[in-house]
Amino acid sequence: MNYQEAEKKLKSCGQEHLLAGWNKLGKKAREALLAQIATLDAKSLAACRKALASGGDAIDSSKGRAPKVAVLKGKALAEAVAAGERELSAGRVAALLVAGGQGSRLGYDGPKGCYGIGPVTNAPLFYFHARKIYARSLRYGAPIPFYVMTSEANNAATVKCFEDNGYFGLDPKNVFFFTQGMWPGMDKDGRIIMDAPGHVFMSPDGHGGLLAALKRSGALADMKKRGIKSVFFFQVDNPLVEIADPAFVGYHVMQKSEYSLKLCAKRDPKEKVGVPMKFGDCHRMVEYTEMTDEQCNRRDKSGKLYFLYGSPAIHVFDRAFLEREASKQMPLHLAFKKIPFVDASGKVVKPSEPNGYKFEKFIFDILPNAKVAAFLAFDQKDEFSPVKNAEGGDSPATCKADLQAKWRKWLDACGVKVDASVPLEIDPAYALDASDIKKNGICLGAD
Ligand code: UTP
Numbered sequence: 001m002n003y004q005e006a007e008k009k010l011k012s013c014g015q016e017h018l019l020a021g022w023n024k025l026g027k028k029a030r031e032a033l034l035a036q037i038a039t040l041d042a043k044s045l046a047a048c049r050k051a052l053a054s055g056g057d058a059i060d061s062s063k064g065r066a067p068k069v070a071v072l073k074g075k076a077l078a079e080a081v082a083a084g085e086r087e088l089s090a091g092r093v094a095a096l097l098v099a100g101g102q103g104s105r106l107g108y109d110g111p112k113g114c115y116g117i118g119p120v121t122n123a124p125l126f127y128f129h130a131r132k133i134y135a136r137s138l139r140y141g142a143p144i145p146f147y148v149m150t151s152e153a154n155n156a157a158t159v160k161c162f163e164d165n166g167y168f169g170l171d172p173k174n175v176f177f178f179t180q181g182m183w184p185g186m187d188k189d190g191r192i193i194m195d196a197p198g199h200v201f202m203s204p205d206g207h208g209g210l211l212a213a214l215k216r217s218g219a220l221a222d223m224k225k226r227g228i229k230s231v232f233f234f235q236v237d238n239p240l241v242e243i244a245d246p247a248f249v250g251y252h253v254m255q256k257s258e259y260s261l262k263l264c265a266k267r268d269p270k271e272k273v274g275v276p277m278k279f280g281d282c283h284r285m286v287e288y289t290e291m292t293d294e295q296c297n298r299r300d301k302s303g304k305l306y307f308l309y310g311s312p313a314i315h316v317f318d319r320a321f322l323e324r325e326a327s328k329q330m331p332l333h334l335a336f337k338k339i340p341f342v343d344a345s346g347k348v349v350k351p352s353e354p355n356g357y358k359f360e361k362f363i364f365d366i367l368p369n370a371k372v373a374a375f376l377a378f379d380q381k382d383e384f385s386p387v388k389n390a391e392g393g394d395s396p397a398t399c400k401a402d403l404q405a406k407w408r409k410w411l412d413a414c415g416v417k418v419d420a421s422v423p424l425e426i427d428p429a430y431a432l433d434a435s436d437i438k439k440n441g442i443c444l445g446a447d
Contacts, residue, residue: 001038003030009037013045014190021197021346029198036200040184040192048183048359049190051332061286061295064277069263069309069375070251077247083254084246091142092229093244094319095133098207098363099126099158099236100151100180105389106237106396111154113236114161117387119400120425125387126161128239130168130175131428136244137174139432144244145226147176147219151204155179169429178217180209183359185339193356195340196348201356207235207313208330208361215326223319229253231322233315233363237386239403241314249316251376258321259370263309264380269296273310274364276375283373285311285364309377311364312384325369330361382406410434416442 001009003022010016018037025033072080087093103112113129116122130146137144150158159177162168167175182202184192195201205212214220223231230252232244242248252260261276274285288296291307298306339356343349367373385402388394404424411418413434418424431437 001034003034006034006037009040009042013040013042015040015045015192018192018194018200021194021342024346025198033198033200036202039182040200044183045192047329047332048186048357051334051359052186052188052190052357056332056334059284059286059290061277061290062292064279064284064286064295064307066306066308067276067278067283067373067375069377071377072247072251080247080250080254082250084248084250085140087230087249087253088136088140088144088244088246089142090227091144092227093249094145094147094223094226094228094231095129095243096147096149096210096231096233096317097129097236098149098210098233100149100154100204100207100209101236102151102153102204103237106387107390111150111158111161111236112387113158115387115396117239117396117399117403118425119404120423123425124161124165125236125239126158127165127168128428129234129236129241129243130162130170132243132432134169135429135432135436138429143171143174145174145176145223145228146170147178147214147223147231149207149210149213150177150179152179152182152202153204176217176219176222178213178219180207180213181205185337185356185358187341187356193339194342197342197346201339201341203358204360206333206360206362208363208365210363211322211326211328211330211361211366214322220319220323220326224323228319231317231319233313233317235313235386237388238312238314238384239387239399240383240385240406242383248314248376252316252318252374255372255374257316257370257372257374258318259367260316260374260376261311261367262314262376262378262383263311264378264384265308266305266310267380269305271310273312275307275310276364276367276373277307279368282368283370284368285362309375312380312386313364314383315363321366321370325366328366328369331365332359333362334358335360410437411442414438414442 099113108115113126114124183205185201193201234241272288335358336354338351340350385399387399407426414437
């Protein structure tokens, strides 16, 4: 793209101020700015402005009802596990990780997946995910291809982390990295923000950017070629997640579901998690900010919370459903943030108050489009303890404690008592659960 083309494009969408400082830029900076302008797409910019004008796509949750949530036990659980095991043995299951986030709350300088969480070895989050996939593939004798979404900002460091660690034992042929899109930030009038002279402020387009990125990168086509039917979706910050859990995959397949969600009972009525609700014939995810106090605290006759279940973002998708959704426009959500900007004199200002909007797409916005959706309850303590904050709740400290409590429970089931003061870590490739420990025996001590 040359200057004239850039000018024409920007004029057509009311963003010509991006070229205001052009004369002060050197050759390299000019090229970089033109490259950034080339990535801006008029349709997306119009969608951003529309979202700004309407205040974003919020849901009126007042007519929502609690969805039907399955709690699998006994025969029903055994049937679901058997169905999931058939899918895994036939190689019809893929794992899909969204790891493109900025991890700003944790404040770690690098991809969050590289953050050390192993209580003994300080192994990174990616290690626990990859080793589970490795072990699950071995157990069922078929590969589980692993699709990892990164962002432009963290893709190179993510790939390097896998390379430096020998892909954690996985065959690189079965690991597929792809990058999500970026959106520019805008001020309240819909003008794109420059965060440095000649540089447009861009941020990742949210985990919902996954759909377009899956299609653009060829990952969806790759899944089809490999005969994948079910896609297990999870987030990078939760090392307790049971990746490609046969019961969940099996339940999804038995229900002929297009979009299945694992749900856990909220820890308190106002826990900051999305809550799926039923509206007429379809389901939608309602964010905690969109629920009224009455809804958060509503109870049934037995005294249980009516909207008991929240979503920790553990899903199984039907691959064909993802294909169907990948070309559709998704709603945009606004986040009002402090974004550095270049003032009229060309100086960079770091605002002390939020001044601009980031735009994000959320994967759960495709839930209403699923012809069949299924919801499965699980125990939060066993499978969900995310690393979100540097300290306090949902921090590395709470996550490490929860990981060790889970492993201690497995050992306990094998008759081995480990005191809570003893640091403990189990390589998922050695044991995916207590049954592996029983089978493989126990070797105490780190090697
Ligand atoms: P979070 O909502 O926790 O955001 O992401 P974050 O960016 O990791 O952290 P903060 O809010 O800046 O502290 C939940 C999951 O979605 C992924 C993250 O990597 C994480 O696995 N995600 C989020 C993306 O892949 N892309 C995005 O644009 C946003």
